[in-house]
Every structure is written in C-alpha cells, then in structure tokens.
Amino acid sequence: MTIWIIEDKCDGCRRCIKACPYEGIEIKDGIASVTERCTSCGACIEACKKKNAIESDIEPRKIPDFSDRQGVWVFAEQTDGKLARVCLELLGKAQDLAKDMGHKVSAVLLGKDVSHLIQTLHDHGAQNVYLVEDDLLKNFRTIAYTNVIEDLVLTYKPNILLMGATALGRDLAPRVSRRVGTGLTADCTQLAIDPDEKLMFQTRPAFGGNVMATIACKYASPQMATVRPGVMEAAPCKLENPTLIRHKISLKEQDIRTKILERVTQKKPGTDIIDANVIVAGGRGVNGEQGFAMLKELADILGGELACTRLIIEQGILPHDAQVGQTGKTIRPEIYIACGISGAVQHTAGMTGSRYIIAINNDPLAPIFKLANWGIVGDVHEIVPEFIKQLSCGGAS
Numbered sequence: 001m002t003i004w005i006i007e008d009k010c011d012g013c014r015r016c017i018k019a020c021p022y023e024g025i026e027i028k029d030g031i032a033s034v035t036e037r038c039t040s041c042g043a044c045i046e047a048c049k050k051k052n053a054i055e056s057d058i059e060p061r062k063i064p065d066f067s068d069r070q071g072v073w074v075f076a077e078q079t080d081g082k083l084a085r086v087c088l089e090l091l092g093k094a095q096d097l098a099k100d101m102g103h104k105v106s107a108v109l110l111g112k113d114v115s116h117l118i119q120t121l122h123d124h125g126a127q128n129v130y131l132v133e134d135d136l137l138k139n140f141r142t143i144a145y146t147n148v149i150e151d152l153v154l155t156y157k158p159n160i161l162l163m164g165a166t167a168l169g170r171d172l173a174p175r176v177s178r179r180v181g182t183g184l185t186a187d188c189t190q191l192a193i194d195p196d197e198k199l200m201f202q203t204r205p206a207f208g209g210n211v212m213a214t215i216a217c218k219y220a221s222p223q224m225a226t227v228r229p230g231v232m233e234a235a236p237c238k239l240e241n242p243t244l245i246r247h248k249i250s251l252k253e254q255d256i257r258t259k260i261l262e263r264v265t266q267k268k269p270g271t272d273i274i275d276a277n278v279i280v281a282g283g284r285g286v287n288g289e290q291g292f293a294m295l296k297e298l299a300d301i302l303g304g305e306l307a308c309t310r311l312i313i314e315q316g317i318l319p320h321d322a323q324v325g326q327t328g329k330t331i332r333p334e335i336y337i338a339c340g341i342s343g344a345v346q347h348t349a350g351m352t353g354s355r356y357i358i359a360i361n362n363d364p365l366a367p368i369f370k371l372a373n374w375g376i377v378g379d380v381h382e383i384v385p386e387f388i389k390q391l392s393c394g395g396a397s
C-alpha cells in the first residue's frame, strides 16, 4: 500500500472521502480506511493537510523547468491561400494570454506561395510569423504538417500552441501534441492565464456538456488547445517592428506516406451560419416544418440564414449544421432573431456574441428575454407573418 492512515490523528471528519474521486477511502469504526479502489492519486492527503492523518510513500511528481518556453503561438490555418477565420480569432485571444504572461504572440504559417497572408497575421497581433513554404506543403497532409510543426516547436520552444477546432485542426493538433510529448485540450470555450503559476487554464464542456471542466497542463510543454470557430474575437492591432522568420526544413515525398489523388469540394447551398450576418433561429415553439418554411421566408427577405435549437435537429427538421449552442455552433451575427426558443443555457452558449438579439416568445417569463435587446411577447405564427408582410411591402425599415 502506498497510502495509509495515522489512526491517532484521524477524527473521522470525512474531508478525505469528499476529496476522493474513486471511493478509495471510507470511514470504518469512526476513522478513515483506505479501500482497494484507491489509485494513490493523493487527493485525500491534500484534503487532510491540516490534520496530517494520511501519509504516503509516493514521490511527489516534479514539474520540469519550462522557463525557456516562450511565446503564444497560433497555427495559421489556410486553404488555397485563404486564412481560416478562426486563426484571426485565436490571434485575438493570444494577445490577452501573451499580455498576462509577458510573452509575445506568433503565428505559424505553412503552405506554398502563402506569403501574401503575412501582413494579415501581423495586423491581427502576430509579432512574429514563422513561415515554412515548400511544394510539398501546397495541400494539407497530416504527416507533412506534423513534421514541420514538430520541428518548429522543438527549435523555437513556444509555451502555448493554439489551433482552430476545424476539420483540419482536429486532425493535426492531436498528432502534433503526441509528437512533441504534450497534452491537448480539444474544443475549448475559454482560455485564461492563472495569475499564480502562469499556466493556461483551458475550459471546455465535459460529460456531454453537463459540466464545464478546466484543465491545466503542468508537466508537459507546450500547452496545447484547440478552440471552435466563432468562440473568440479577432482583435486587429498595429504592431511596431513585426518580424518574419523563414524556417527551412527538408521534406521528402516518401516520408509523407499519403498522396492526394483528387480534391472534391462539397458545395453547400447558402452561407454557413458562422459567417451569416442575420440569423433567423427557431425552436420548439415554431411547431414543425411548416413553421420553419415561414422562418425561411423571413430569413430570405433579410438576406440571412436559418438556425435552430437542438430539439429541431432531433426532430429531423434541419441538419446538424444549423444547430446553435454548446454542442452545435458558436455564432456572432449582427442580428439574431430567436423564434419560439426558451433560452436554455446550452443554446444561449452559442449566440450571446450576437450584436442585436430579437426574441419572439409567447411566455413573458422565457429566459431568452433576459438576453434580448428587443422582446416581443406573442405567438410566433402571428408575429413572423406580420414581419414578412411589413418587410415585403417596404412598410418597415
């Protein structure tokens, strides 16, 4: 056994039981007793610090010296020479993190003929841009990109590395983290610097979105996280003396192991709700497909897109792409019109960044009204047709 109880000191206060996540300790005859479920995690020892009634022969894990790890890096995802918006959003967040740590922000740009993107990266807060251009990096291939980022990380030793939780980022980030021997927190919704230890606190929904977990990576470096598009805000800025670092690495086709035979781009009708300026969103109160046809008419008049709550996806009325919220998309339109939506936290988690929120609900106590700039109490089937009528005949502006 690696954990034991000093019986004379234990008064059966149960603090250790509360602290143990594994039911590894119980009270027997008024004092604590270690069970076979104990994993020696040490949580009980921490909880019993004042009484010192629990001892262990486990060596405390040493935190390596990471004082040479400097800088907050953002992977500048690009496809066909076009930057993914999430990378500018991450640069916005990276500026806050870097300020709190006294570090600099850098962007990592990989590709072929992508130098036209450097200025945009500087203009969004990247003091340094690490540029790697190579014919073999023209199209994204996991192993090629992993090899390059591994080399950059080992050479320049960043403290933090952020990537977008896009299809590409979700493929690349775990590979890179494994290669450089660190952890990765995927799909974070908040990032912050702990003022005491200067660690990055990485917060994300856990257990199906029922709790928010905050994770810190103490024992490995760099601290790596991915963040979904739309969660953070871009923050354009003017920098003095931004620097470009051209990094050379010799890539060989035979090391990459995958070949791109053909690229097929899926064409979706309309705009992705993440990029739409106007969103007309519906919930259970819209009452089925006919109700959504009415919302679509309103969205078309306003040049916007349709979105919805999770219940609507579960009813099969709209595809998952249209779901807003904790397990859907995070959006920041100029106008968000919430029709027959109660305003559950799991939904509002994805739309509070909207500039103006208009809510239509027949329940004056619906929580959505607490967030709305304008609230209309009434039946969505009366109010939306009136909107459509007014807008169609130019009666409203």
Ligand SMILES: Cc1cc2nc3c(=O)[nH]c(=O)nc-3n(C[C@H](O)[C@H](O)[C@H](O)COP(=O)(O)OP(=O)(O)OC[C@H]3O[C@@H](n4cnc5c(N)ncnc54)[C@H](O)[C@@H]3O)c2cc1C
Pocket (backbone or CB within 6 Å): 207, 208, 209, 210, 282, 283, 284, 285, 286, 308, 309, 310, 311, 312, 323, 324, 325, 326, 327, 328, 329, 339, 340, 341, 342, 343, 344, 345, 346, 347, 360, 361, 362, 363, 366, 378, 379, 380, 381
């Ligand atoms: C782990 C987890 C993750 C989740 N993730 C998400 C997520 O990402 N996105 C999401 O949306 N949900 C999510 N949910 C579900 C969420 O908790 C709510 O159940 C859901 O958002 C409610 O959808 P709703 O507003 O359409 O329905 P309801 O809560 O049933 O609200 C319907 C509203 O319509 C109003 N109404 C009814 N009839 C009319 C009418 N004729 N005119 C006007 N108003 C009317 C009612 O007053 C009511 O306020 C998640 C839940 C869990 C447990």
